[in-house]
């Protein structure tokens with residue numbers, strides 16, 4: 001459906017049709033627009049779904065917040081546990097015997113907290129002791145050498161709050177929490193149609209699926225009737241390996257997956273929007289001195305072009321390089337299907353931080369406008 005053109009919102013005003021024409025069309029377009037979230041595990045799909053829920057439906061209820069406590073505490077504990085386990089594995093040491101004891105305390109609790117676990121003051125003290133330990137900090141900065149949740153620092157920094165008896169998770173806490181998706185989730189919401197497009201509302205449906213390898217066999221079941229694919233790539237992944245295959249670089253996997261989605265004949269008529277997500281994590285890693293060229297040597301020969309913005313710094317170069325790799329895929333000759341027919345389509349890119357509600361609000365304003373604009377365009381109304 002959206003496989004043809006996605007004119008930029010600025011072009012909307014070029015309409016030679018009257019507002020009444022457009023309104024008549026948008027009022028009659030009753031079908032919900034279906035957006036499918038795709039991407040590798042932990043790329044941020046469910047976080048985007050949560051943002052849509054916050055922006056277009058309602059805030060989390062107290063009941064929902066309370067229901068998230070166990071997941072958040074488990075996220076916190078698992079992060080501390082993983083770091084502590086890897087201190088020794090990476091040949092690092094704790095600053096003092098007291099910190100080694102704190103580490104042992106965490107290890108004795110096991111990786112999964114028992115349901116009955118009640119965080120006491122000693123638990124918090126042990127975690128705080130460990131967090132200030134230089135061996136632990138070094139281990140944390142080398143977390144690309146093992147599997148650690150991206151929100152590890154976020155929750156360890158908030159250990160006091162998260163473990164309080166009367167803790168109620170904030171919206172940010174929920175957005176940073178991690179629960180692997182193993183089922184298909186769908187939400188419906190209405191988006192206001194801008195006045196220059198006739199006003200009114202348009203119903204959207206957004207579908208979230210699991211991105212880890214063993215979840216992808218379920219994707220096919222939801223390809224039917226999809227108007228747009230929202231593909232998420234985690235730009236912070238360039239130095240990490242997959243949880244499900246520690247020999248495979250995460251960004252390589254994401255690029256391969258994108259190639260498969262781009263050429264997938266069941267998605268041929270769906271528009272593709274790509275979010276280059278986790279810009280904050282990518283930037284943090286670059287500030288720490290990490291370089292994508294270490295994992296993708298063609299980066300060293302990559303030069304920013306005039307279209308890549310004015311910031312000629314390492315962060316901008318890295319994000320543009322990843323986008324360039326995706327554009328290369330979209331420039332590949334389309335694979336013929338359906339009686340050798342080839343569909344030429346375009347892909348639209350956005351740099352995002354899925355945990356940042358303001359960022360996602362702005363990006364989605366553009367995304368929704370593009371989608372609505374595309375519909376009007378194809379109906380000959382723009």
Ligand SMILES: Nc1nc2c(ncn2[C@@H]2O[C@H](COP(=O)(O)OP(=O)(O)OP(=O)(O)O)[C@@H](O)[C@H]2O)c(=O)[nH]1
Pocket residue numbers: 039040041042043044045046047048149150151175176177178179180181182209210211212277278279280281352353354355356
């Ligand atoms: N710092 C940061 N964290 C993010 C961002 N996007 C997502 N996260 C975090 O990354 C983790 C994984 O995000 P999810 O939304 O669960 O990833 P997913 O793509 O749904 O993963 P699967 O369900 O396994 O396919 C969560 O802890 C999120 O809070 C981002 O842009 N920046």
Ligand SMILES: [Mg+2]
Pocket residue numbers: 045046047179180181208209210211
């Ligand atoms: Mg998910």
